[in-house]
Amino acid sequence: MTHNPRTIGIAAGRIAPGELADNFSDLHPPLDWHEARVQADRCYFCHDAPCMEACPTSIDIPLFIRQIATDTPEAAAKTIFDQNILGGMCARVCPTETLCEEACVREAAEGKPVRIGELQRYATDRLMAKDVHPYTRAAVTGKRVAVVGAGPAGLSCAHRLAMKGHDVVVYDARPKPGGLNEYGIAAYKSTDDFAQAEVDWLLKIGGITIETGKKLGEGLSLDALTADYDAVFLAIGLGGVNALSAEGNDRAGVEDAISFIADLRQATDLTSLPVGRNVVVIGGGMTAVDAAVQSKLLGAESVTIAYRRGADRMGASKFEQDLAASHGVRILFNVMPVAVHGNGAATEIELEYTEDRDGRLTGTGETFRLAADQVFRAIGQTLTDAPEGIEIVGGKIAVNGAGRTSLAGVWAGGDCAQGGEDLTVTAVAEGRDAAEDIHATLMGG
């Protein structure tokens, strides 16, 4: 090993390969049979269950947990997939602590909710391990639908449409399908190449063709798609990253957190992936936590998240904040970057304290410096490459009903579309619902 956590600058191989592998193993190791039974037994099978209400895809949680409790995890998985075909990934990445598990009555009763996410993984893993697909296609309708974007919204929409008998072509700009499931999630939440395995399993429905390396504006136009297909679903995500408005923001070492996260997921050898000795992540969402924790796990000596507002406003959940803290990441609240200093590459970041004055965030004028040879921007993504002529509201594609855009025959869902939180599970729900609406529209006339 040539480097260690104290190696100055940005360097790869700071910690031993074995330790690295351990660091990036499953965040929540899968429940075994007995653990699943014990957890499942804790479910009260609530009437009109609050957890189900809290799930963006409305999975019948009490039913699937009872199916696990009675030792039929495959039936449980079917209950999950009926509502959420990406239930396997959602089991891994959903912020359950702010969704189903927050609503669990056990949380009210004793502060320990039923571990719904882990149970969902138990069930979906069992069915997927059998390498069978539980759905069959309806008779082919002859209708063709183009889906732009092979992320959670696009895949969910494509699967539901294929199931209804339509032929679907999914276009994606990246070399692999999966979208943020493949490129945007911390490695320890999706181990063993799960995102690709899930896509492969989903495609077993048949009737779906994936074309990668195809991007709107680059060889793909909405006009051509609407002309060639009976309907178009846009699930293009948010392609841009907000700029850091600080002096020196172009210094070497200032990077996008999402690129770092994607590089990590695509890396075949983590020992070759460089990370700074002193890393500062600017932002307060899940992306910030994912980048910060993984920097630490890669061997950075010190990692700091700098968030401009207070803890109560942080996008990352309490669970995520605790996860960061437990890995030795320091979270600074009420600070904003004003400059990145260095002699060429970054060596320090200058932060200014902030305060909330009548709802407006302003700097107090008091600043301090932190050592920083790598600075990650995690301050939000923006919609880019939206087709011309489509109505945009608040930086997103305007939709009404089940994803209908301002253009006839064009639907949209996922992060690129208006409404809902930018979560995998929300994207899945939007894709599914748009598919139902597309189906009704195509078959209704």
Place this chain on the structure above:
Amino acid sequence: MADLTTDFLGIKSPNPFWLASAPPTDKEYNVRRAFEAGWGGVVWKTLGAEGPPVVNVNGPRYGAIWGADRRLLGLNNIELITDRPLEVNLEEMARVKADYPDRALIASLMVPCDEASWKAILPRVAETNADGIELNFGCPHGMAERGMGSAVGQVPEYIEMVTRWCKQYYDRPVIVKLTPNITDIRRPAEAAKNGGADAVSLINTINSITSVNLDTFSPEPMIDGKGTHGGYCGPAVKPIALNMIAEIARNPETHGLPISGIGGVTTWRDAAEFMVMGCGNVQVCTAAMTYGFKVVQEMISGLSQWMDEKGYASTDEFIGKGVPNVTDWQFLNLNYVTKAKIDQDACIKCGRCYAACEDTSHQAIAMSEDRRFEVIDEECVACNLCVNVCPVEDCITMVEMDKGSVDPRTGREVGDYANWTTHPNNPSSVPAAE
């Protein structure tokens, strides 16, 4: 600290916790360990007649029912009586009794239903200096096919006959162990009393099949693809045992006949309940088989603490204290009116009470948009189902309506005690005197 000493039929033991005749009391090694652990007495595993001992199956002897986290709730057993030679058992019993004179040691017996067999074994047992005998008229599996065990216990005439022989040829206390696999437990208890029994012990195990293997389509426990009914015991059978004990305790024919309580006694509380229902002591098996002999320590400390809290200096002060409160349905007070009440602060809003009441009972719980659950007094018949299904203890309680208040369900005033025997809807009711 309360005195847990019990005197059952003149047999003294330092506490009322005896181990029942069963696998835990099969031999000297186990019984010594039990006494060292603190058990007040043991009923030695059932001895058979002299000669080649019985044989057991060589596959599983037990089946089970589990609750959450594999907590054992019910056990089923097809093991027979002791499969060790009579002489070995007798020698061991004599040695153990000599070493533990302060503990109760009872010999359980099961020999063919003829006078000669009983006459042969009784003096042998007497020589061990055991404190008494228990007649195993209860085991429902295996031995019953050979005319012993529950096959005797199901025929009151046989019980009386054998008991009489035992009283004739043995001069220490005779306890008759009853099978629950009958229609009316009072009949065999009366027969035992008529035969001169000093006490009855119950319940023995209940005929049962714990589960069916859905791959081999065979009952569990399974022996080479086949199964047979075994004897069911453990916490699951406690309610059945309590009822049978209460029936004997309150039956005028058997009232006052000493009872040794058996059937799912798992904690000190269970033991106290059995004793309040009329048992002079209790016998334990499944709890020991599940957790080992050490459980008796909790039983001793728990019963002692409860007695101290209630101000009881000795067990005599509460044995049978609940028997007068067991009555017939017809004497229950129909003017005892209660209504369910939900403690909103304790409620965790699971809605189980609502589902149970709405789907299967009286539509007496209202659910609001924000999941607030309220009892509708006009509909509540006080069935208690909501209390039973609520996962939070004491969240739903049954509150008694004051005398003179009006039950909003019936529109009737809550009056004085009145039961079915005088109710106008009862065709056989006797009108109260003017």
